[in-house]
Amino acid sequence: MSIKILICDDDKLIRESLKILLPLDSEIEVVAEASNGNEAIEMCNTKEIDVALIDIRMPELNGVEAVKEIAHRSNTKCLILTTFDEEIYVNEALKCGAKGYILKNNSPEQIIHAIKSVYNDTIVMNENILDKIKGKDCEPEISKYKFTERELDIIKAISEGLSNKEISGKLFISQGTVRNYITTILDKTDLKHRTQIAINYLKGKL
Template structure:
């Protein structure tokens, strides 16, 4: 059973998501909160597998909560965002969010994203990824990525991650096992001193 925490200052969104998610036999909503501080406090003494975390909240916003949650627990964080929260999205990427979804998604997509994140993959909705890429291209010409430290196969993995492909999709495209993909990602993370596969995409898109 996937234990989910819902954190959003909009009570209608919280209650709607709670009803929707609890209807799935694999998910149990164990916590609902209206700000980041409540999420952090709950996380200190209780197990949550995946947090659905809003970004713009009173008391403590989503980015501040994300930083603490990732530091004190093994919980994964799936960000619920809108298109007018660019600065939060970029900070969330930096601090290790496992996924980014627009709030207007269908219940099936949100449930699917939770299960994907729980299985160790990341989820970046195409519209969100495109906006991040557009902002980077608009504000900064992409310099040369540090390809010299990677093998050709590792660079293949980096490029596919940056395009939003899951581990399973990468394994299919490159004709290697999903386990081999995970091993490559572990090596890439180590070489770049990163903690999460999503940060690989950000680093590549920024040309770091």
């Protein structure tokens, strides 16, 4: 089964290049393209799309707003692919439901790897972007939420970008138990999804 991809970028050359490069991997199938956020939302609402590659700055509707709507209305997972690495864009995109944030200077192989990771429920970010949002000399304030030792293990694993299956294998617990711990962590913190757990941990807010 192939991973069905939407490419959303206002630069036609970028779209055409990705349409050629991504399907070189047999597991990737580009099924739609869009030049702005509104078109991306429509595509995700009318087509079966697994992962949407979305730029940040676009006409009519930007990438952040598009991600917000797509995450709310569909099961499509959004991966930001852009040239802009400003902290405000990263934070807003992740807050709105993006499952990853990578830059266009990555190699095709790295972009394909990121697509597969997001498809398999793993958070993806370039190291320099992680450094931006993590800040310097941040130590997590773990006492605030009174996490158990196992909950902290889960939080740290999520922040490392591990999927539920990988966490299950690492901690020798079932995937169902992992999901239960994540639900408890979300309830304690009033966060909405696992990406927010990772970001808040890395920024020293958990």
